[in-house]
Amino acid sequence: MCKGLAALPHSCLESSHKGFWPSQVCGNAGNFWSYRRAKEIKIKLGILLQKPDSAIDLVIPYNEKPEKPAKTQKPSLDEALQWRDSLDKVLQNNYGLASFKSFLKSEFSEENLEFWIACEDYKKIKSPDKMAEKAKKIYEEFIQTEAPKEVNIDHFTKDITMKNLVEPSPSSFDVAQKRIHALMEKDSLPRFVRSEFYQELIK
Numbered sequence: 001m002c003k004g005l006a007a008l009p010h011s012c013l014e015s016s017h018k019g020f021w022p023s024q025v026c027g028n029a030g031n032f033w034s035y036r037r038a039k040e041i042k043i044k045l046g047i048l049l050q051k052p053d054s055a056i057d058l059v060i061p062y063n064e065k066p067e068k069p070a071k072t073q074k075p076s077l078d079e080a081l082q083w084r085d086s087l088d089k090v091l092q093n094n095y096g097l098a099s100f101k102s103f104l105k106s107e108f109s110e111e112n113l114e115f116w117i118a119c120e121d122y123k124k125i126k127s128p129d130k131m132a133e134k135a136k137k138i139y140e141e142f143i144q145t146e147a148p149k150e151v152n153i154d155h156f157t158k159d160i161t162m163k164n165l166v167e168p169s170p171s172s173f174d175v176a177q178k179r180i181h182a183l184m185e186k187d188s189l190p191r192f193v194r195s196e197f198y199q200e201l202i203k
Contacts, residue, residue, distance in 0.1 A: 080201040084193050087185040091116075103197040104188060111149035112180045112188065115142040119177040123170045135168040143176065153179050 075095050083090045090096040104110040118138050125131045142151050143161055153161075157179050164172040192198055 075201065077202060080198070083189075083198070087181065087189050090189070090192075099197050099201070100188075100192055103192045103195050106195075106197075107191070109188070111142065112151055112184050114149060115151045116177060116180055116184070118142065119173045122173060125170075128168075131170075132168045135165055135172055138173065139165060151176070151180055152183065 073095065075093060079089075079093065080096075083093075083096055090100050101110060101113055104113050115138070118141075122131070122134050122138060125134055139147075139161075141147055142149050143153070143158060144150070153176050157176050161173060161176045164175075
């Protein structure tokens, strides 16, 4: 590939910056796609040389799927009974979180919990670049109008969140996350406690 790239005339590699087709400069329209491929290789090689750590991103797409959770131990009766009055107790317990999520999925209303979890993961990010990338993804998936998993927050909360995202920080989604937490505690938790998912645990 390198020999083929080196064989291209210098004017051919620069032609795209001048607004000409390579065939107009090199005199052979059939060489256009070879030129395009060579230039793509040149760009990628340049990126690899400049940023060795990012080389894997050009080969393996970033996998955003979380790892499968480890098997969780069933809570004691006393632990499960505490969930009736505290959403935090549910969310802090791996078994409780999994049960609550399964219940919400059965009602096709898991977007609030998924948003809350996404915010928790977001706050653990240290890299500013990765934080900005994650913030954009959360906004597009849960916050913006007609998002695929749009959560139910008022305009005031949405406006605050959008302003916070101008310069992403660990607290950018705090107001929206607290709002969703309150909604789940008031609406989703009572239904969960009445469901078979929970009743099976306290028999």
